[in-house]
Amino acid sequence: MNEPLNIDWATLPFGYLKTDYNVRSYFKDGKWSDIEVSDSENINIHMAATSLHYGQEIFEGLKAFRGVDGKIRIFRLHENAQRMRESAMGLCMEPIPVELFEEMVVKVVKLNERFIPPYGTGASLYIRPFEIGTSASVGVRKASEYLFMVLVTPVGPYFKTGFGLTNICIFREYDRVAPKGTGRWKVGGNYAAALAAGERAHAMGYSAVLFLDPKEKKYLDECGPANFFAIKDGVYITPESESILPSITNKSFMQLAKDMGIKVEQRHITVEELAEVQEAAACGTAAVASPIGEVDDIDTGHKYVIATDGKPGPVTTALYKKLRAIQYGEEPDVHGWCTIVE
Numbered sequence: 001m002n003e004p005l006n007i008d009w010a011t012l013p014f015g016y017l018k019t020d021y022n023v024r025s026y027f028k029d030g031k032w033s034d035i036e037v038s039d040s041e042n043i044n045i046h047m048a049a050t051s052l053h054y055g056q057e058i059f060e061g062l063k064a065f066r067g068v069d070g071k072i073r074i075f076r077l078h079e080n081a082q083r084m085r086e087s088a089m090g091l092c093m094e095p096i097p098v099e100l101f102e103e104m105v106v107k108v109v110k111l112n113e114r115f116i117p118p119y120g121t122g123a124s125l126y127i128r129p130f131e132i133g134t135s136a137s138v139g140v141r142k143a144s145e146y147l148f149m150v151l152v153t154p155v156g157p158y159f160k161t162g163f164g165l166t167n168i169c170i171f172r173e174y175d176r177v178a179p180k181g182t183g184r185w186k187v188g189g190n191y192a193a194a195l196a197a198g199e200r201a202h203a204m205g206y207s208a209v210l211f212l213d214p215k216e217k218k219y220l221d222e223c224g225p226a227n228f229f230a231i232k233d234g235v236y237i238t239p240e241s242e243s244i245l246p247s248i249t250n251k252s253f254m255q256l257a258k259d260m261g262i263k264v265e266q267r268h269i270t271v272e273e274l275a276e277v278q279e280a281a282a283c284g285t286a287a288v289a290s291p292i293g294e295v296d297d298i299d300t301g302h303k304y305v306i307a308t309d310g311k312p313g314p315v316t317t318a319l320y321k322k323l324r325a326i327q328y329g330e331e332p333d334v335h336g337w338c339t340i341v342e
């Protein structure tokens with residue numbers, strides 16, 4: 001198990017690479033089990049488990065970083081623990097106690113310490129907690145038993161060729177979630193529902209789909225796996241919607257923007273307002289911020305060119321750099337966002 005690692009951290013993709021251990025806890029007879037440490041990549045569940053048939057699956061995504069001082073930092077652990085409880089309640093699943101979530105994430109990071117990429121490579125350790133309904137049910141009902149587990153995998157820098165622009169599109173014939181549906185929770189099924197639109201967008205050369213609000217199809221919602229924000233006349237604007245996931249990266253940017261004296265507005269943003277913004281980006285744990293060059297509204301044929309000079313804008317760049325500096329311990333963590341793993 002301790003053969004030396006031969007990983008080229010700088011060229012690591014954003015994908016799965018086997019690590020040493022994962023951690024698991026089972027909910028049964030009204031309580032969560034002691035934490036189990038496993039070196040197996042497989043799980044053994046009943047073929048009639050509710051997760052397989054009725055979609056009882058939720059997840060989280062966060063990262064651990066090796067800092068400039070050599071310390072390991074987990075970014076916004078507590079926020080992720082709380083959001084996972086919201087997701088569980090949304091799907092009638094057993095909410096994971098915050099303390100159990102935090103203990104398991106810290107434990108799995110420590111157990112796989114040798115997979116945390118060195119400082120300066122731009123890589124990090126991606127942490128994927130997830131919960132599934134495991135008890136058998138052919139009738140539609142919630143499970144009585146659940147498995148909560150956490151896997152980790154080192155991931156490369158999202159931007160291999162530097163912080164670059166990508167183009168995204170709007171498809172009016174697809175919705176990823178319903179108006180008062182599961183969009184506000186981190187649910188695997190939301191991703192399945194967005195795959196067809198995403199595949200079509202990729203085939204057309206776009207990096208993502210910008211979904212509209214599913215009720216009126218007038219306002220911007222979010223990009224499949226990331227929130228959306230824009231800079232309009234010096235103001236940070238981001239959609240207010242019941243059908244999007246409250247991104248912790250977006251929440252962090254809103255705070256950093258306020259710290260920089262930038263006004264923040266969380267409100268409806270119409271598609272047409274894209275013509276009036278100077279910068280736009282998708283944001284989430286994976287990319288932090290992915291600046292957008294152009295948004296093409298496929299069904300109307302309208303093209304909104306955002307980055308008119310072909311470069312990421314100054315506000316997006318400043319927010320991106322600031323967040324990364326906090327994650328790598330280069331700048332003080334004044335809001336207490338990082339958990340240092342001792």
Ligand SMILES: *Cc1c(COP(=O)(O)O)cnc(C)c1O
Pocket residue numbers: 061186187222223224225226227244245246247248249250283284285286
């Ligand atoms: C995970 C996710 C995001 C990004 O959230 P972060 O907490 O910033 O990683 C945005 N939208 C959806 C639908 C997501 O699942």
